Amino acid sequence: MVSQIEQWGRGYLRRHPVASLETVGAQFVMGVRAIQCLVLDIATGRFAFQEFVRQAAFMIKTSYLPTLAVALPISATLSIQFGLIADQVGATSLSGAASGLAVIRQAAPVVTAVLLATAVGSAICADLGSRTIREEIDALEVMGVSVLHKLVVPRVAAGVVVAVGLTGLSAFVGFLASYLFNVFVQGGTRGSFLATFSSFATIGDMYLAMVKAVVFGMIVTIVACQKGLSTKGGPGGVADSVNASVVASIVLLMIVNVGFTELYTMIFPRQAL
Template sequence: MAINSALQYPHSTGEAGTNKESAVREIRHWCGGYLRRHPGVALETVGHQFVLGIRAIQYLCVDIATGRFSFAEFVQQAAFMARTAVLPTLFVAIPIGVTLSIQFGLLAGQVGATSLAGAASGLTVVRQGAPLVAAILMASAVGSAICADLGSRRIREEIDAMEVMGVQVVRRLVAPRLAAGIVVAIALTGLTCFVGFLAGYLFNTYVQKGTPGSFVATFASFATVGDFVLTLFKAAVFGAIVAIVGCQKGLSTKGGPAGVANSVNATVVASILLLMIVNVVFTQVYQLVMPRQGF
């Protein structure tokens, strides 16, 4: 029976083997192409973002010095960014402050250090929580909005029309958004610091029955002015990263409406990834330059 089947279908086993080899070959080709393409594309994208950021900073400084800066566009974009990100940032900052108080309260209760709750708020909310919360919300809400706006203009060929008319796109569109992103990021970070500290203070005082004076005293002992300056500096850098990544992804959009959606997705992912990397670098450098000291 097996011999008859082989005689009746002589090509069945050969075709199955050929299809299997073809599938394996396609998988190897795809994997090799993926590994060859994506590192190069990633480096090229980072290079474009770096060049765009340098050009935008140059135009921003020159235009402010010469009085050619578009303050109307700056105010409009800053108001839009603040309106988009302020409420989500507040709604995220409050539970983060409360969560940190809960976690530290559980840990401090085991070692008998409940009086250091204010120090925990100073070290976590001010130094790490506030800039990261503001930056992530900026990347999610503001960065995606910037990319969608510029990407829509790109597929409608408005950017091409501006370039044909001799309008410098980086000066007209990117520089005001860069300045607005920096200002709004600093403002949101300061607001997040206050809200996070207030949420931790109220929760520690009224729920965990902590001492208000001890909370404020330990906060003032551990949280220094240098920590707050570093936080605001990180916020400015984070805001610039979000604005530049959103502008670069939006200006390089192609492929119609689906391309805009892909660019928005790539903006959020790339922004958050860069923010985490830069935050680690800043934190480590600050620890090396200004090590912590005891009481």
């Protein structure tokens, strides 16, 4: 009985914690190599520009409508919550600054990243996973074609560019929705909303959102590519890889977002009104 428990414990450690560390290590290595290859390909003129354009167009077509559809209600929800809190403490004029900053600093990059992970990351993982089980990836390697240069690098570059663009679009739409909701639904004034927002917001807030977008885009594409290229077990394995890709991406995105937010808050403390 004791030996069976020990065997089960060792098997559990191999199947879960150790396997998780190996996966994170593989994703980190792929990320570093992808960045190196991206810089090298651009410098030497070997960057797969056509594949980059195709992937970017696919990502935009897949994710821009869901991103807008999610950004609007989240911005309205933030306006409601901050408006209620401001009314309770007698600081109604500050609701505009609070909701606007929340949209730019947190909502825009996080919404974009989550939509990329679910809509784009799953598609990338399914595509590469299907190629892997059909042995197309092995065929490319046999022919001497670098899978990293041919498939991974263009997707990473496209993911970063699309993430930055969608984050800017999401921030604009979210701010506009917060403004319209605060002014026309909650009875706020235009001048108060804009004045408090401009008093608190800085260009650094937008820089933070753009840096988050770059990192989030890399995380989503690298995790999806690694999971797709390591697919095993036939069509069922593709489904498992897609599920694991989405879950892992979202978990990593939330952890990295907390780290970015805390680091930015310590380096650039919020100024007083």
